[in-house]
Amino acid sequence: MISLFQNEWLMLITGLVVGSIFGSFLNVCAHRIPKGKSIISPRSLCPNCDQPIPWINNIPFFTWFFQRGRARCCDFKIPIRYIAMEISSAIVFGYFFYQFSLHNDLGLTLSGCLLGWILLAVIVIDAENMIIPDRLSMGGALAGVIFSILFPSIHGYGMLLVPEGRIISGLESVLGLLIGSSLLFWIGVSAEKILGREALGMGDIKLLGCIGAFCGWQATIFVIFGGAFLGSLVSIPMLLIQSKKRKKSSVVTDEKEATAFGREIPFGPYLALATILYVVFLKEWIDPWFVKSFFFNDLS
Ligand SMILES: [Zn+2]
Incomplete structure (x- = not known):
């Protein structure tokens, strides 16, 4: 079990996957937090036509790639920053998961991922809305x-x-x-x-x-x-x-x-x-x- 955590490549890939999921969640937060909406319910909605998105059409990066950057529900062109945020978040998580395989320091990895995620969310929300939510x-x-x-x-x-x-x-x-x-x-x-x-x-x-x-x-x-x-x-x-x-x-x-x-x-x-x-x-x-x-x- 411990040797699994020491495999750099495995940790890097796990980090990239987990990070892209959190990046997808980050997009939901960047859309809803400035409007004071809940980030948990309702489930993922299309930012354009507000229709629910089935999970199969909501897989980070792949959905965007296979649907050629357009939403399935209303043909809305998904802004490039959505995918940029998924990739940035994947890199941040990948980096800190990789660090875990080297240093075995859970605190460093968890706090690095959390702080990185918060900072990415601040970048999008502040650049777009000129506010940093409490x-x-x-x-x-x-x-x-x-x-x-x-x-x-x-x-x-x-x-x-x-x-x-x-x-x-x-x-x-x-x-x-x-x-x-x-x-x-x-x-x-x-x-x-x-x-x-x-x-x-x-x-x-x-x-x-x-x-x-x-x-x-x-x-x-x-x-x-x-x-x-x-x-x-x-x-x-x-x-x-x-x-x-x-x-x-x-x-x-x-x-x-x-x-x-x-x-x-x-x-x-x-x-x-x-x-x-x-x-x-x-x-x-x-x-x-x-x-x-x-x-x-x-x-x-
Ligand atoms: Zn739509």
Whole structure:
């Protein structure tokens, strides 16, 4: 039984399959959560004509492939982001399942999959609706604290299996939650004073709390600056193009368009992207920059 879990290929494939199912569920959530609807019932409906979808026509990826990107009920062209989300979720789960075969660390795999799934959902929902639902940000923050108590290995306390390890790991999670969200809160209110308008939403602040609860305070500092960097990489060229267009038409018709920065460009997706980069590629390189856990140094 244990050797099954140590087979990298088997774990990778299992992760890809489980991830694509969760990716399909993610699409349901991205469609329903912003409208305040239940994500459990009713069962899967066509996003276009609201007809129930039989399970055989609702198999991640394959359905899309065999129906050539169209819904069977109403010939609705399924948006490419549906399939993009199934594939992204499959990759995230595949990666963390694969990690399990290498490190045998259940906490790392479960929390990685959960956080990855939440971040992907935030990317779609915030990009489309300019909101980050509390169910994801606050629910995620709570889950981060609970996972940290259950699996101290998340915060690098794998050796301390005694209750002390759980308490320290839980405290580190709460510390990450508080440092992350309060830091972004103060950046937000300072920017608001300087710019004279709202620069950050409460949703971004709560999301960074969730990221801190899972990844610790070190991650939140990287994610704020990494997210801002990624955001400006994308948004500055976009704003330049917009202002060029506006100069051509020479009349500002849309009040909203005149004050685009910060309001029309959601920050959440970039925070989420920076977190994924941190967890998958950059953690080993960034963490030594901070003194690991300055409060509990002698215990680790
Ligand atoms: Zn339909």
